Amino acid sequence: MPKAMQDAYACCALYITKNSLNAPVITSHIHTRHQELILSPLPTSTPDLLAHTHALLIYRIMHLFDPDLHNALTTSTFDALSMSALESAAALLFSSTHFPPESEPTDTLMPGTSILPSTLESTMHFWKLWVFEESARRTILFTFYFLQIVRLLCGERNLLCDGKLGLVHSWYFSAYLWNAPSALDFAVAWTEREHYIVRNVNFSKVLREAQPGDIDRFGKMLLVTSQGIDRMQEWFSARGSIL
Structure with a gap:
């Protein structure tokens, strides 16, 4: 695990133990x-950059x-630096990440439209690469989503909204792919189940055709x-499920 995430997870563990007695020490440690x-x-490598962005999000x-x-952050110049550092990390990650191409004829991938590698070893490699890239895509989208929420909560004025967070992006809207516990399960979901690509936060096709699962x-x-x-x-109720 990259050091940035080791430190962030350690701070999370400390945060869980935070109480009125140890709060000053733990607050100072996390802030530092x-x-x-x-x-x-x-970082220069994409995996380390992904971990770096995750760690910044956690803090x-x-x-x-x-x-x-919150008081420790907002009483110093690090408030602006924190936002800038997180946005810079996500922007660099964006430039290093592959997104499903705009040339797809529809936003739906029907079963069997994409051929997986023929060998188990190649399928395993493809699955791991897809998980990493999808993690990067979701991290980018969540980071800019989160930054806008922080700006809104902080009372910033004249915020602009283009409906897609200022990005041209896409990600795979498919719980079966994202939650696949093995390369075999992923291969089955990839080839036999219908899955969707959401572009620029446009959920129109998902709302028309997707199911709660x-x-x-x-x-x-x-x-x-x-x-x-x-x-x-x-929407969930009409399909026999709950949100």
Whole structure:
């Protein structure tokens, strides 16, 4: 595991033990690790850059929801630096990540339209590569989504919304692919199940054709944000499920 994530996970473990007695020490430690990561150069390898971005997200989420950490961040210049560092990491990750091409004739991939490698070893490699790339795609989308929420909560004015977070992006909307526990399960889902590509937060085809089993937690989060919780509860209910 990259050091950035080791430190972030260790801080999460400390945060769980935080109480009124040890709060000053733990708050100081987490804040210091956050500062160190903010001021460190961005990694040159894509896997390390992905871990770096994840770690920045973890620290920023802790600071956002914890009063002690929030005060430690917002009373210094590191508030702006934290936002800038997270946005810079996500932007660099964006430039290093493959997205499903716009040349696809539809936003739906029917079963059997993509051929997997013929050998188990090649399929395993393809699966691991897909998981990494999809993780990067979702991390990029979530990061810019999160940055906009932070700006909104901080009371920034004149925020612009183009409906797609200022990005041209796409990701695989398929719980069967994302949750596949093995290369074999992934191969079955890839070749035998219908899955969707969501481009620029456009869920129109998903809302028309997908089923509740196609939607994982990330999809639910974005659907509720874009469509509203009442509409999504109604959508799930009409299909015999709950949100």
